[in-house]
Amino acid sequence: MKITYKKLLEDIFTAYFDARKHKRNTNNQLRFEMQMEEKLVELARDIYERRYEPSRSVCFIVEHPVKREIFAADFRDRVVHHLLFNYISPLFERHLIADCYSCRKGFGTLYGIERLEHHIRSCTRNFTREAYVLKLDIAGYFMSINKDTLFNVIKLRLEGFGRDRRLKDTFDLDMVLYITRKIIFDNPTIDCIYKTHPRTWEGLPAKKSLFGRAENVGLPIGNLTSQLFSNIYLTPFDNYVKRTLNVKHYGRYVDDFYLVDTDKHFLLQCIRSITEYLRENLGLELHPNKIYLQSVTKGVNFLGAHVKPHRRYTVKRTTTDIRRLMYRVNYVCEKTNPTQDELRMARSLVNSYLGYLQHFDSHKMKHRIADKSHGLRKYGQFGNNVCKYKLAPSFLLRADNTAPMNINHAYQLRPSLPRTAGTKADAAQISVGTMVAVDSAAGFYDGTRFARDIRCFIN
8 A cells, every 4th residue: 555645754754863863963964954854855755756866875994893895875865764674674573583683673782692692501401511603704795795686585575565454554565665676776886975085995805895896786884774684685594594404503693693503513514505505595605714613612702702601701802992992081081181071971981881891701801990090080980899980079060161171282192002193094094084183293183072082092
């Protein structure tokens, strides 16, 4: 059934409010919000009359945690992405397996880690017998997705939903297929806006870039719909592993997945079967350097956690990032006079990481952080067994007109600090898209506010 223009307009306004969450202060969103009502009405009319065309995307490279090519859609297109997500995500949700963790409400990385622990305990009968874990990764997953295959899978499933009598008054099959086709077959590389210098693409493997890919192959990393489509694209593969290979203990987060079994030779046979299925049915290949098969007692890295019997730890990369952030926060607090808002910003940053560490066996790490946080302890204290950082009441009650933190002048970072911005090129590597003025001769950088000073080291 074709929905009315009024209902479509209501759905677009709902999608707009979803798209602007946590984006209220971005330039793209503020520019859109200046004429929000007019643009949303125009967008609804374009979709209703089948005249919608995606706008130019912004392309850039991120260096951390690994080098990736990102395409950021225009805010107008993000509204359309949320519109489609609101239409089809609840429908496809019922067809996803319980151990598909990405881009799903109530799931996520922590849930995936807990499910891996559950599968290991279940397979080993609470570590009373030997078991093995096989962890695999798909090479250049997003850049290797076949758009024709993806659209046919979605179309076949949506046509089944269109015949459902319970959805006949709320589901417009023709419009949903129209939006889906426009999003999937859009080529973001055409006339895109480069946010970083083209030389930043040096060293990026060809399988991780949309530039030079075959026609109708590859989805952009950065779109909400790409995450949803990635789950839908591998749903047949999930069913193949669970029902054809009869693997009981299996889980997947985007392109990273694991299998747990007591038979090591069976897992070796699964590698061959999975390789053939991915190549013949989905046009995908396993990453040859990311095949991990080991006893569960040796531990396994998954979603930022190192899971071992009866305990879990953060991986080395996450530990290094947390220590580096705490070092920078303390250095800024020691060398400047932060305002009340800046202290609250620092408290939020610190407590977010302390809260994250609560889910791991990190008692020693948290106490090391507290012992070395001399700058933070000038303004507050760590309490509750280093589970939370609290500001002293005397600093919270300071007037808003307190002298601001004096960091607008250029100051020199210690030579021993890691990832020091000594040149403009170094600054670009530290933070893609963050405006940092660098005095390349003296090795200075000029920060404008406390949040930017910290953000430039964690982006």
